[in-house]
Amino acid sequence: MERYDLVYRLYDEFDTKTLREYQEFVDVFPAIDSRVALEHWQTASEELEERKEEIRDAFAAGETFAEVAARATRDQAFAALDLEAKYGRPVNVLVLDVDETLRSAGGTDNEIPRDTLHVLTEFHEAGVPIVICTGQTLENVKGFAIQGLGSEIVHSGELSIVYEAGTGVFTPGHGADTKQLLYEDLxxxxxxxxxxxxxxxxxxxxxxxxxxxxxxxxxxxxxxxxxxxxxxxxxxxxxxxxxxxxxxxxxxxxxxxxxxxxxxxxxxxxxxxxxxxxxxxxxxxxxxxxxxxxxxxxxxxxxxxxxxxxxxxxxxxxxxxxxxxLELNKVVGVERALDVLGVEDPFALVMGDSKSDLRVMRWVAENDAGIAAAPEHASRETLDHVIRSDELVFDRGKSVDVLRTVYALNRFARLG
Incomplete structure (x- = not known):
């Protein structure tokens, strides 16, 4: 049976909406020192596992379909299938703007939502490096990264920060290459x-x-x-x-x-x-x-x-x-970050809202090195580029929707 038919069957025959609700509750349940709360979390975890097991038993690639259904909506799953059919490879690095992309002053109280942070953690655990690419100063972005993603990820050697739109690159855990001041080369x-x-x-x-x-x-x-x-x-x-x-x-x-x-x-x-x-x-x-x-x-x-x-x-x-x-921009910074991270054949998800992000999007498009996504309030040129490519446009404060689509893409790509 064609993979599209299998996904139709998955979302038609199983209560995937409730499955996703259980998954999200288990993923982002706050750490509370309460026996009653922990028992509630344990009950939800057991129910989640039972529902996933039903899907695993129903498909030859049951583990993949169970994980996709637990995190992606029907539309996201089919978008992922389209991306897999078009590019035939998984995303192997995330290149992410922060302000008005991962977080939004008008949609997330200027904080990165917990569900977004959790999905980023899952990409990290799957071995996908993360490049935070921002116009912010290094100290500002280091603070949010450690607070949001956690010190373990920031210092794992698999995260790089391109700051001030490409004037410097900070990649903890890489010795002499940890901090590179690109403006010194001018x-x-x-x-x-x-x-x-x-x-x-x-x-x-x-x-x-x-x-x-x-x-x-x-x-x-x-x-x-x-x-x-x-x-x-x-x-x-x-x-x-x-x-x-x-x-x-x-x-x-x-x-x-x-x-x-x-x-x-x-x-x-x-x-x-x-x-x-x-x-x-x-x-x-x-x-x-x-x-x-x-x-x-x-x-x-x-x-x-x-x-x-x-x-x-x-x-x-x-x-x-x-x-x-102009000799220091996000493209230059991303190239240096990928070099330090050892990503030799990148296929990146680039997410951003501004002209500086658009340069990176155009760079990956010209080099067949990735896909682009933008919030619906992005600059006109950025939005036009994204719509003309793969239409990965998300609502204000909902960057997690694209991340879940790419999560599903990577799961499908593993099936070959």
Missing amino acids: DAEIRDVFDDVRARVLPEAPEDLRRGCHLQGNEFNVTMKPNYETGSARAREIIDDALVYLLDLLADAVAAAVDADGDGDDAVAWTRAFYAEGDPEIRAVLEREGTYPDVDVDGIPEELRSLLERIDVAYYEADAAEIGS
């Missing part, structure tokens, strides 16, 4: 530009920006964050101002680095025009602020353009304005 010219901007960004900021923004504790990138609730009208206003301010600081630093001809006003206009041409969101901010330049980008001096082409300016509405190096 040439002096680029590092001088960032040193210049970082030294001036707060001391020279207008008073409203000094009061309304703070610098994220980055090792290399220059990131301005609002001192207001992310997403609020005031945060949007201050980050729009911060974007224009950072562009102008960058213009001055780059012009000084290349000793560009013309006065400072020329460098500012060219820099604004350069980034506005490449990013519609940046152009929209400049237009709203009345600072969009009336210049022809074709007139940008080549020595100035060649340096700007190596520097990224990112705008996250009502959340952050950032300057980073």
